[in-house]
Amino acid sequence: MPRVLWFPAALALALVLLPVAGLLVRTDYARLPELITSPASLNALRLSLVTALLSTVLCVLLGVPLAVVLARAGGRAVRLLRAVVLLPLVLPPVVGGLALLFLLGRNGFLGYLLDVVAGVRVPFTTAAVVVAQTFVAMPFLVVSLEGALRGAGDRFERVAATLGARPWTVFRRVTVPLLLPALGSGAVLSFARALGEFGATITFAGSLEGVTRTLPVEIYQRAETDVDSAVALALLLIVVAVVVIAVARPRALEGVRS
Amino acid sequence: MRGVRAALAATVLAAASACAPAGEGTALTVFAAASLTDSFGALAERFEADHAGVDVRLNLAGSARLAQQIQEGAPADVYASANERTMREVAAAGRVEGEPRTFATNRLTIAVAPGNPLGIESFADLAEPGLTVVVCAPPVPCGSAAEEIERITGVTLRPASEEQNVKAVLTKVRTGEADAGLVYVTDVLSAGQEVAEVELPEAARASNDYPVAVLKDAAEPELAREFRDFVFSDVGRQELLRAGFGAP
Amino acid sequence: MTLHVDLALRRGRFALEVALDVPAGTVLAVLGPNGSGKSTLLGCLAGLLVPDHGTVTLGGRTLTSAPRVHLPPHARGTGLLAQDPLLFPHLSVVDNVAFAPRSRGATTAAARAIGRRWLAEVDAAEFAGRRPGSLSGGQAQRVALARALAGEPDLLLLDEPLAALDVDAAPAIRGLLRRVLRTAGGNRATVLVTHDPLDALTLADRVAVLAAGRVVESGPTRDVLGAPRTPFTARIAGLNLVAGTATARGLRTASGRSISGLPAPDVVEGEPAVAVFAPGSVAVYPASAPQAGSPRNTVAATVATLEPHGPVVRLRTVDGDGWADGLAADLTPTAIAELGLEPGVAIRLAVKATAVAIHPVPGQ
Numbered sequence: 001m002p003r004v005l006w007f008p009a010a011l012a013l014a015l016v017l018l019p020v021a022g023l024l025v026r027t028d029y030a031r032l033p034e035l036i037t038s039p040a041s042l043n044a045l046r047l048s049l050v051t052a053l054l055s056t057v058l059c060v061l062l063g064v065p066l067a068v069v070l071a072r073a074g075g076r077a078v079r080l081l082r083a084v085v086l087l088p089l090v091l092p093p094v095v096g097g098l099a100l101l102f103l104l105g106r107n108g109f110l111g112y113l114l115d116v117v118a119g120v121r122v123p124f125t126t127a128a129v130v131v132a133q134t135f136v137a138m139p140f141l142v143v144s145l146e147g148a149l150r151g152a153g154d155r156f157e158r159v160a161a162t163l164g165a166r167p168w169t170v171f172r173r174v175t176v177p178l179l180l181p182a183l184g185s186g187a188v189l190s191f192a193r194a195l196g197e198f199g200a201t202i203t204f205a206g207s208l209e210g211v212t213r214t215l216p217v218e219i220y221q222r223a224e225t226d227v228d229s230a231v232a233l234a235l236l237l238i239v240v241a242v243v244v245i246a247v248a249r250p251r252a253l254e255g256v257r258s
Numbered sequence: 259m260r261g262v263r264a265a266l267a268a269t270v271l272a273a274a275s276a277c278a279p280a281g282e283g284t285a286l287t288v289f290a291a292a293s294l295t296d297s298f299g300a301l302a303e304r305f306e307a308d309h310a311g312v313d314v315r316l317n318l319a320g321s322a323r324l325a326q327q328i329q330e331g332a333p334a335d336v337y338a339s340a341n342e343r344t345m346r347e348v349a350a351a352g353r354v355e356g357e358p359r360t361f362a363t364n365r366l367t368i369a370v371a372p373g374n375p376l377g378i379e380s381f382a383d384l385a386e387p388g389l390t391v392v393v394c395a396p397p398v399p400c401g402s403a404a405e406e407i408e409r410i411t412g413v414t415l416r417p418a419s420e421e422q423n424v425k426a427v428l429t430k431v432r433t434g435e436a437d438a439g440l441v442y443v444t445d446v447l448s449a450g451q452e453v454a455e456v457e458l459p460e461a462a463r464a465s466n467d468y469p470v471a472v473l474k475d476a477a478e479p480e481l482a483r484e485f486r487d488f489v490f491s492d493v494g495r496q497e498l499l500r501a502g503f504g505a506p
Numbered sequence: 507m508t509l510h511v512d513l514a515l516r517r518g519r520f521a522l523e524v525a526l527d528v529p530a531g532t533v534l535a536v537l538g539p540n541g542s543g544k545s546t547l548l549g550c551l552a553g554l555l556v557p558d559h560g561t562v563t564l565g566g567r568t569l570t571s572a573p574r575v576h577l578p579p580h581a582r583g584t585g586l587l588a589q590d591p592l593l594f595p596h597l598s599v600v601d602n603v604a605f606a607p608r609s610r611g612a613t614t615a616a617a618r619a620i621g622r623r624w625l626a627e628v629d630a631a632e633f634a635g636r637r638p639g640s641l642s643g644g645q646a647q648r649v650a651l652a653r654a655l656a657g658e659p660d661l662l663l664l665d666e667p668l669a670a671l672d673v674d675a676a677p678a679i680r681g682l683l684r685r686v687l688r689t690a691g692g693n694r695a696t697v698l699v700t701h702d703p704l705d706a707l708t709l710a711d712r713v714a715v716l717a718a719g720r721v722v723e724s725g726p727t728r729d730v731l732g733a734p735r736t737p738f739t740a741r742i743a744g745l746n747l748v749a750g751t752a753t754a755r756g757l758r759t760a761s762g763r764s765i766s767g768l769p770a771p772d773v774v775e776g777e778p779a780v781a782v783f784a785p786g787s788v789a790v791y792p793a794s795a796p797q798a799g800s801p802r803n804t805v806a807a808t809v810a811t812l813e814p815h816g817p818v819v820r821l822r823t824v825d826g827d828g829w830a831d832g833l834a835a836d837l838t839p840t841a842i843a844e845l846g847l848e849p850g851v852a853i854r855l856a857v858k859a860t861a862v863a864i865h866p867v868p869g870q
Contacts, residue, residue, distance in 0.1 A: 101433060101435065105433060105434070105435050106434050106435055107433065107434045107435075121390075123418075123435050124390065124418040124419050124435075155590070155592055156592060156594060158552075158554055158579070159586060159588070159592045159594075160594075160605065160609075161553075161554075161578070161579035161580045162552050162553075162554075162579050162580075162582075162584055162585065162586040162663075163580075163585070163586075163605050163606040163609055163653065163654075163657050164580050164581075164583070164606050164609040164610050164657050165580055165605070165606075165609040166580050166609070167578075167580075169580075169609055170580075173605075173608075173609075174594060177594075177596040177597075178594075178595070178596060180596075202421075202422065202426075205419075206392065206418060206419025206420075206421065206430070207395065207419050207420050207421060207422065208417065208418065208419050208420055209420075212419065213420075220422060221395055221397065221422055222397075223323075223326075224320055224322040224323055224326075224397060224398060224422065225322050225397040225398070226397075227326065
């Protein structure tokens with residue numbers, strides 16, 4: 001490694017760490033316990049954890065098959081799809097929220113259908129939060145899985161097939177286990193993204209304590225009126241994210257040897 | 259090498275010209291509440307027309323956010339807020355020159371879909387079960403006004419969402435996601451045909467006062483005072499009235 | 507199960523057109539350089555590739571009848587051992603071997619029992635509980651062989667199974683393959699794809715030489731390798747082979763002459779074996795020259811033919827003294843001129859013992 005890399009590397013690290021340090025400096029530690037244990041804070045935290053977890057599960061259930069299809073199927077259409085899957089990464093989350101509203105909102109074509117046929121309305125519900133989070137978090141999972149799948153190739157799958165394993169058995173006993181490390185890190189990334197999701201949530205799901213007001217939305221709201229309280233909650237969010245990554249990441253990486 | 263130098267020179271020139279005041283004139287920075295978007299936009303144009311070479315730059319956002327930015331040291335000459343509390347905060351931080359003065363009032367009203375298909379007639383109707391009502395969150399001015407009306411009428415709403423600002427409430431009504439929303443009279447006017455209004459007489463007792471002040475450390479204190487006075491002039495009053503604001 | 511293959515496939519400018527038969531219980535080596543279509547052929551047999559035309563049947567069962575019938579890989583009853591062991595890294599060694607029985611519906615316990623049996627068969631029983639990542643290349647290839655066999659395939663496909671092993675590990679695995687292909691074979695047909703004539707020589711009953719997608723020569727292994735009928739086969743597989751019985755330090759020919767050489771580790775004294783040496787390692791002297799120097803193996807012969815062979819001239823002998831009939835020697839054109847060699851001239855051949863490898867061969 002050329003030594004000259006240290007300089008930009010240190011700058012990059014500083015760019016990530018110094019703003020967080022700024023938060024730490026700004027925090028009103030005397031009020032911190034009271035601020036983060038208020039009912040509104042705890043409600044927001046609980047809602048955030050539950051919805052982020054649910055959307056991570058959704059990401060895995062839907063994202064794994066999508067990644068496998070994208071990595072294994074050929075053709076020009078699939079190449080195009082690969083780009084389309086990345087859209088949520090590029091779209092400003094607020095636009096993503098609007099897009100979801102146009103689809104699942106009361107006047108959106110799917111939302112209208114759901115309302116008329118099943119009497120289900122998605123916006124302003126916790127389900128809407130989960131949908132919004134899944135929308136923005138899914139690409140992280142799909143991209144990391146697809147990369148892993150393409151990197152590994154399909155040699156093991158082919159061997160499994162010649163050993164008499166049917167496609168579903170191959171998927172269950174070979175593809176998925178080999179994918180576990182990437183699945184772990186992809187899921188952690190998705191969870192972290194879902195946890196921090198804000199723009200699509202507030203646009204699509206709204207903001208109501210205990211129902212749709214997740215931690216980031218709560219922080220946004222407090223930033224308008226009580227900065228100290230917003231900073232305290234942001235600290236809480238950072239701690240949760242760091243804990244999740246620290247706990248889940250090494251295990252995910254060890255997946256292959258477990 | 260020559261190409262690089264030429265490009266560098268061009269960049270420096272461009273940067274220099276960007277820093278210089280437009281033409282031989284000067285820039286006046288006005289921080290104004292989001293609900294003043296239309297009226298202050300028009301006022302700024304008229305002001306520029308009267309003051310050759312002056313460029314009025316509007317920073318439009320929620321009053322609380324603007325107050326925060328000013329307290330953090332954002333360069334601003336004039337601050338026009340949608341409520342007195344945020345102005346008091348800025349004054350308490352020692353950023354206001356002289357006394358803030360109220361130049362307009364605004365009050366809440368009920369925004370519904372065009373033609374009022376659900377036949378909403380009063381504030382009490384908003385408490386009907388099954389109705390999707392969206393309001394502002396209590397900490398922001400339009401939210402505290404909504405709470406005040408609840409107190410006056412004795413009717414408690416069960417909103418589907420408490421939005422961060424009044425424009426978000428209006429959007430929810432505009433797109434049809436909400437059946438009704440509590441917004442300012444000025445918002446209903448600016449939305450034109452896209453929403454209809456249901457009169458809310460009780461709101462007159464919970465109206466917001468809009469104060470304006472020239473800020474200390476203003477880069478252009480003279481122009482700032484002129485702009486403040488312009489808001490109180492006949493032209494200013496006409497624009498504000500046209501946008502739906504009440505007189506102080 | 508007899509394998510019958512008759513297929514054609516075109517991929518861009520490459521065309522494969524092959525007809526083969528592999529009787530039950532025998533091993534066919536498909537010999538050819540890179541790009542000759544060996545792997546494509548194997549892919550068609552395994553069901554991983556679909557030919558454009560033709561049929562593949564195994565014991566009367568149709569695996570492929572292009573373009574209508576194409577059994578997927580898992581339904582073919584084939585086992586594949588490739589160059590790379592490709593053991594599933596997330597499964598223990600025994601679970602790797604138990605994979606095929608498990609896939610066919612055996613319980614975990616039953617499948618593991620089968621796995622242990624096959625591990626024992628390839629002398630790898632002690633690795634059962636290990637992770638594949640902790641095995642050496644040779645150990646992994648043993649396990650991979652056990653895994654391919656544990657499914658008790660009717661058709662075993664070996665794709666350069668020794669190519670990725672280092673020189674120390676290859677002979678042992680070659681010996682293991684020889685044993686397993688003979689003893690545990692029964693009714694199975696085996697196709698061995700290789701670019702190394704030695705693999706064909708030691709493992710296969712018959713050889714088919716593939717060039718540019720076509721079989722250019724086929725027949726019993728020793729006929730094809732020892733007396734190639736086409737220059738192409740001679741180039742890729744032209745070896746001097748002398749059959750006989752293994753001795754402690756070489757081989758005794760049918761006529762009772764001894765040839766000194768280096769026996770491969772799996773040579774058993776008294777068993778059928780073959781002495782192998784390259785045409786380039788054969789020195790040619792005039793018949794009158796004194797016998798001297800280190801070469802242990804010398805033999806009188808007569809020049810039969812001289813053919814240009816790339817930069818060298820390949821000399822073939824006839825009527826050798828005991829074992830030199832049909833041997834090949836490569837010489838430079840200058841040497842040919844200096845020695846005055848032409849058909850009918852008597853010569854003496856010499857081969858250093860270190861250039862002669864003694865390999866066991868499938869008994870006839």
